[in-house]
Amino acid sequence: MPSSSTGDYDARAIVRDCRAALAREMSWVTYSSVSDWLDTCIPGEGLPDAIAPTLTPFTVTAGNSENAMYLELCQGFNSLLKSFKNEEFLMKFTSGHPDRTAPGVAEVLNKEALWPGLAMYPRAKAEELCQADTRNERGRQGKEEADPEVTAVHLGKLATVWAHAEFVVETKHEPKLAPFSFDPDEVQKCDAFSEAADREDARGQLIAYAREICARQHRRYVYLISVYRDFARFIRVDRTAALLSPPFNYVQDPTVFATFVYRYINATPEERGHDPTATRATKEECQLFCDAIAKYKKGSDLYTGLQNAVKDGWPIFKLSIWGRWSSDDGPLRVDSPEETREFLVGRPAFRSHSMTGRGTRGFFAYDAARDRVVFIKDYWRANLPDHLTEYDVYIKMSTGSSDIRKYLPTLLGGGDVRSMRSEGMQRTSSDECAQLPVAGRIHVRLVMKEVCRHLQTFKDWRELTSVMRDALIAHKYAWEEHGILHQNLSVGNVLIYDVQDGLTEPKTIGLLSDWDLAKQRCQMFNSVASQSNRAGTWQFMSATLSRFPEKPHLLSDDLESSMHVLNWLALKHMHTDYTEAGASETAHRIRELYDAQTSAGLGSGAKWESVTQGSRAFGHDHPPNHPFITLLDCLSSICAKHYRAQRPKAVIAAAQNGTLAQLCSGTRTEDDRGVHGSTSSLSASGNTEALLNNHTVFINVFDNVLQQKTWPALEKLVDQAPELDPTSSSIGG
Numbered sequence: 008m009p010s011s012s013t014g015d016y017d018a019r020a021i022v023r024d025c026r027a028a029l030a031r032e033m034s035w036v037t038y039s040s041v042s043d044w045l046d047t048c049i050p051g052e053g054l055p056d057a058i059a060p061t062l063t064p065f066t067v068t069a070g071n072s073e074n075a076m077y078l079e080l081c082q083g084f085n086s087l088l089k090s091f092k093n094e095e096f097l098m099k100f101t102s103g104h105p106d107r108t109a110p111g112v113a114e115v116l117n118k119e120a121l122w123p124g125l126a127m128y129p130r131a132k133a134e135e136l137c138q139a140d141t142r143n144e145r146g147r148q149g150k151e152e153a154d155p156e157v158t159a160v161h162l163g164k165l166a167t168v169w170a171h172a173e174f175v176v177e178t179k180h181e182p183k184l185a186p187f188s189f190d191p192d193e194v195q196k197c198d199a200f201s202e203a204a205d206r207e208d209a210r211g212q213l214i215a216y217a218r219e220i221c222a223r224q225h226r227r228y229v230y231l232i233s234v235y236r237d238f239a240r241f242i243r244v245d246r247t248a249a250l251l252s253p254p255f256n257y258v259q260d261p262t263v264f265a266t267f268v269y270r271y272i273n274a275t276p277e278e279r280g281h282d283p284t285a286t287r288a289t290k291e292e293c294q295l296f297c298d299a300i301a302k303y304k305k306g307s308d309l310y311t312g313l314q315n316a317v318k319d320g321w322p323i324f325k326l327s328i329w330g331r332w333s334s335d336d337g338p339l340r341v342d343s344p345e346e347t348r349e350f351l352v353g354r355p356a357f358r359s360h361s362m363t364g365r366g367t368r369g370f371f372a373y374d375a376a377r378d379r380v381v382f383i384k385d386y387w388r389a390n391l392p393d394h395l396t397e398y399d400v401y402i403k404m405s406t407g408s409s410d411i412r413k414y415l416p417t418l419l420g421g422g423d424v425r426s427m428r429s430e431g432m433q434r435t436s437s438d439e440c441a442q443l444p445v446a447g448r449i450h451v452r453l454v455m456k457e458v459c460r461h462l463q464t465f466k467d468w469r470e471l472t473s474v475m476r477d478a479l480i481a482h483k484y485a486w487e488e489h490g491i492l493h494q495n496l497s498v499g500n501v502l503i504y505d506v507q508d509g510l511t512e513p514k515t516i517g518l519l520s521d522w523d524l525a526k527q528r529c530q531m532f533n534s535v536a537s538q539s540n541r542a543g544t545w546q547f548m549s550a551t552l553s554r555f556p557e558k559p560h561l562l563s564d565d566l567e568s569s570m571h572v573l574n575w576l577a578l579k580h581m582h583t584d585y586t587e588a589g590a591s592e593t594a595h596r597i598r599e600l601y602d603a604q605t606s607a608g609l610g611s612g613a614k615w616e617s618v619t620q621g622s623r624a625f626g627h628d629h630p631p632n633h634p635f636i637t638l639l640d641c642l643s644s645i646c647a648k649h650y651r652a653q654r655p656k657a658v659i660a661a662a663q664n665g666t667l668a669q670l671c672s673g674t675r676t677e678d679d680r681g682v683h684g685s686t687s688s689l690s691a692s693g694n695t696e697a698l699l700n701n702h703t704v705f706i707n708v709f710d711n712v713l714q715q716k717t718w719p720a721l722e723k724l725v726d727q728a729p730e731l732d733p734t735s736s737s738i739g740g
Contacts, residue, residue: 021730023204025360026211032363033214034248036441037198041241041263044252047440048243049230049278051270054262058269061090062261067237073180077102077124080176080234083261084125087268096173096272097130099165106167106219108320122167123175123216127271132171170223170322173279174230174271175216179209182235186210189238189254198253217244218362222355225285225324227433227450230271241267246366246387246448248437282433282450283426288323288351292375296323296351299373299380308460308505309380312371316353326350326372326383328452332420336456338405339418348420350374350383350454357461357499359386360732365448365523371458381419382455387448388423388523390434395491395530397453398422400522403489411488414481416502416520417456424450451523459502459518463576463726468635469718471576474503474517475569476709481519483702486562490528494560495521496568497544498575498733531559532668546601546733547571550618553610555655559662561671563649563699567618570642574624575601577639579731580723584626594728600624602731621647633719634712641708645698653697671700 038044065083067076077100084098102124128136179185186209188194188201200210217229228245237259241252255263277283288296297317303310317323328350331343352370359367367386374381388396401418423432438447465471478501485491493500500521506514524542542560543552549564549571578585578597585593603611617624621643629636653670661670698704 023208026208026215027204028211029214029218029362030207030210032361033210033244034363034437034443034445035200035210035251036248036437036443037194037251037253039195039253041252041255044241044250045266045270048241048250048252049267049270049274051273051278054266054269058090058265059262062087062265063090064261065258065264067258073124073178074102076178076180076234076236077176080178081125084127084176084264084268087261087265088272090265091269091272093272095130096127097133098125098127098176099133100124101126101165101167101175104166106169106320108318121212121215121219123172124178125176126165126167127173127175128165128168128171129173132168133165136165136168136171168320169219170320172220174232175220176232176234177213177216178234180236184209185235186213186233187240187251187254189235189240191238191254191256194253198251213242214244214249214362218360221362221366222358222368223321225282225326226280227277227282228280228435228437230280232267239264243437244362245435245437246363247435247445248441248443250437250441277426282424284327284424284433285324286327288325292325292351293323295375296353296373299375299378302378303380309371309458312356312458313373313380315356316371318354321354323351323353326352326452328421328454329425330420330422333418336419337417338412339401339420340405341402343420348374348454349376350381352383355385356382367521372454380458382416382458383421384451384453384455384521386451386523387435388451390438390447390449393530395525395527396451397521397523397525398451400485400491400525401453403491404485411480411484414477414484414516414518416459416518419454419456421452421454424452455520457502457504457518459504459520462498462501462503462572463579464503465576465723467718467723468581468721469713470503470515471573472635472638472709473713474515475501475573476706476713477517478519479566479569479702479706479709481517482565483706485519485522485525486528486702491522491525492528492531492560492562493519493522493565494524494526495543496565496572497521497547498572499544501572526560531561532671543568544733545604546575548610550610550615551650551655551658554615555659556609558655558659559667561658562701563653563671563697566699566702566705567646569705570639570646571601571614573639573642575733577635578625579726579728582627582629582722582724584628586724586727590727594731596625597728597731618643618646619650629721630719633721634715635718635721638708638712642705645704645708649697649699653700671697 067079105122231242238254300313329347350372355368365386370383372383433450502518549567661667
C-alpha cells in the first residue's frame with residue numbers, strides 16, 4: 008500500500024486501496040435489458056394501470072453539482088412513494104453525513120468517513136432519527152458555514168444509519184468519476200469496466216455501501232442505485248456477484264424507477280434481502296442481553312465481549328437456528344437431536360472487510376433459555392460438490408482422545424441456515440441467475456461452546472508459543488487420525504481459551520478453529536494442479552503457494568504458515584530494527600513481506616527469499632538464546648532445509664504424474680532425534696531431508712523451547728502497525 012510521511016495521505020491512500028480491492032474482488036455481471044434485470048432481481052407485479060399516467064417526471068438538473076442532484080432525486084423518490092400511498096418508507100438525503108457510530112472503510116484509522124448520497128429508511132425510524140439529527144444540525148449551525156445548495160432543506164438531512172438503511176443511491180456528476188459507462192449504446196456493445204483509478208474507486212465505494220449494510224444488519228443481498236446525470240443503473244449485490252442493469256434514462260422515462268420502487272415496497276422483508284431467521288430484538292429481549300453483562304466479572308473476557316456487542320448503531324438481533332444440537336454440552340454428534348434454538352447477538356466481535364466470499368462474522372451470543380454465553384460463527388461457505396464442510400469436519404473429529412480434542416472448539420449445534428425446518432438452505436442466487444463460472448454460497452451458522460480471545464491478545468511471548476503449539480497438536484491430530492488438512496493457519500484462526508473450571512487454577516490453551524477451507528488427504532493427493540489449489544489467508548500463505556499457485560496445497564504449506572503468523576505478530580509487537588526507524592518502516596516491512604503482490608498476482612519476492620534462504624524476517628538486538636528468538640530461527644532453518652530438498656516444481660510435476668503421495672510421505676519418526684531433538688543442532692545440521700512432510704520436527708522445536716523454565720523478559724509492545732489487518736476473506740473455499 009502507498010505510504011507517506013503525512014498521516015492524512017496514508018489514510019486516503021489506504022481507503023482507496025481498500026475500495027480498489029473491493030471492486031476487483033467482485034464479479035460484475037451486466038444484464039442485456041432493464042426488464043430482464045427487474046424480473047430476475049426484484050420480481051413482482053407491474054405498475055397499476057391507474058398509476059403510470061400520474062407519475063411526476065424526475066426534474067434533475069444535471070448541470071448542477073451532486074448535492075443539487077441529490078435533493079431533486081430525493082424529492083422524486085418521495086413523490087413516487089406518495090403516489091403509491093406508501094407510509095412505510097422514506098428517502099433521506101445523507102450526503103456528507105456519515106454514520107456517527109463508525110467511520111466506515113477506514114475503521115481503524117478513523118480519518119475517512121463513508122456515506123451514500125441517499126438512503127431509503129423505514130419511515131418511523133427515519134423520522135425518529137431525523138429529530139435527533141436536527142438537534143445536532145442546529146447545534147452546528149453558526150459554527151460552520153452552511154452549504155448554500157442545501158440550506159433550504161438542511162434540517163431535513165439525516166446522518167447515514169447503516170443499521171436501518173434499506174437501499175442507497177449514489178450519484179456522480181463528473182464523467183471520470185462514474186463507476187461504469189452510462190452510455191446505452193456503448194454498454195450494449197461491450198460493458199467493459201475502466202481500470203482508471205477514479206472509476207475503480209467509485210465501484211469500490213458502491214460495494215463498501217453494501218458491505219456496511221450487511222455488517223450492521225442480517226442480509227442475504229442488498230440493492231444499490233448508481234446515477235450519472237440523467238442515467239441510472241440498478242445493482243443487486245450478494246456474496247458471489249453484483250448483478251448490474253444496463254443504463255436507462257430515468258428523466259425521460261420515470262416508469263423504470265417507479266417499477267423498482269413499487270415492487271420493493273410491496274415485497275416481503277425476505278424478498279427485499281433480509282434474513283428471516285434474524286429478527287430485531289424486542290425491548291424486553293434487548294434488556295435481557297444487557298442484563299446478562301452484569302452476570303460476569305467486570306473486565307473478564309465475557310463481560311468485555313458482551314459490553315462491546317452493545318453499541319450505538321449495532322442493533323440487537325434474535326437469531327433462530329434450526330439444526331442438530333448437543334444434548335450433553337459435549338461435541339455435536341451425527342445422531343444428536345434436532346430443534347430450533349434462539350440466541351441474542353449485537354455488534355460482531357469481528358467481521359470480514361470484504362463483501363465477496365465467506366463474509367465471516369463472529370458473535371458473542373446470549374442463550375437466554377440456558378442463561379449462558381456462546382460464540383456464533385456466521386459465514387457463507389462455498390457450494391461445491393463433494394466439498395468437506397466445516398460442520399462435517401467437527402462431526403468427524405467429535406470422536407477420539409479428549410486430551411487432543413481439547414485443542415479444538417466444541418461445536419454445540421447449527422449448520423446450514425434454513426428459514427424453517429422444511430425449507431431449503433439459504434443460498435446466493437446471483438451465481439444461478441447469471442450462470443457464473445464461480446461457485447455459489449450457502450449461509451452457515453455454527454454455535455461454539457468456548458468463547459475465546461484473539462491470538463493478538465497474547466499476554467507474553469511464552470503464552471503465544473504455547474498457544475501456537477496447542478494449535479499444531481490439533482492440526483496433527485486432524486491430519487494423522489482423520490486425514491484432514493486445515494489449509495488456513497492464520498492469526499485469526501488460532502484462538503486463546505482461558506480454561507476456568509472453578510476447581511483448578513485458570514489455564515490458557517490454544518484452539519485451532521475455522522476449518523471451512525479444510526480438505527481431505529485423498530482430495531489433496533488426487534487433485535490436479537490448478538489455480539484453485541491456492542487456499543488460505545494471503546498474509547500467512549506459504550511463500551511457495553503464493554509464488555506457485557498451481558502447486559497443490561500440502562502439509563508443508565500449513566506448517567510454514569504457522570511460522571508466518573509468529574513473525575507477523577513479532578513485527579507488530581516486538582522491538583525490532585524497524586521499530587527504531589519508526590512505525591512507518593515497520594508497516595512497510597509487514598507490507599513488503601505479507602501484503603505485496605506482483606502484477607500477475609504472485610506473492611512477495613521478499614517473503615520467498617526469506618523462507619528459501621532461511622533468513623530472519625527482521626533484525627533485532629535481543630539475546631539469540633531467548634527461547635522465542637530460538638524458536639523463530641529454528642523454524643526458519645527448517646523451512647529453508649525443506650524447500651532445498653523438495654522444490655515447488657518437483658511437487659507440481661509429481662501432482663501431474665500421480666506420484667505426489669509418494670513424494671510427500673513422512674521421513675521422520677518420534678525416535679529420530681538427529682536434527683529435531685536438539686534445537687541447537689538445527690542450525691549446524693547439514694541434513695537436507697524434506698522436514699515438513701510431517702509435524703514432528705516443527706512440534707519438537709516448540710516443545711523444546713517451552714521446556715525452558717526461564718524466559719527472560721521480552722516486552723510486548725502496543726501494535727506498531729494497527730492499520731494493517733489480515734484479509735479476512737481468505738482465498739479459496
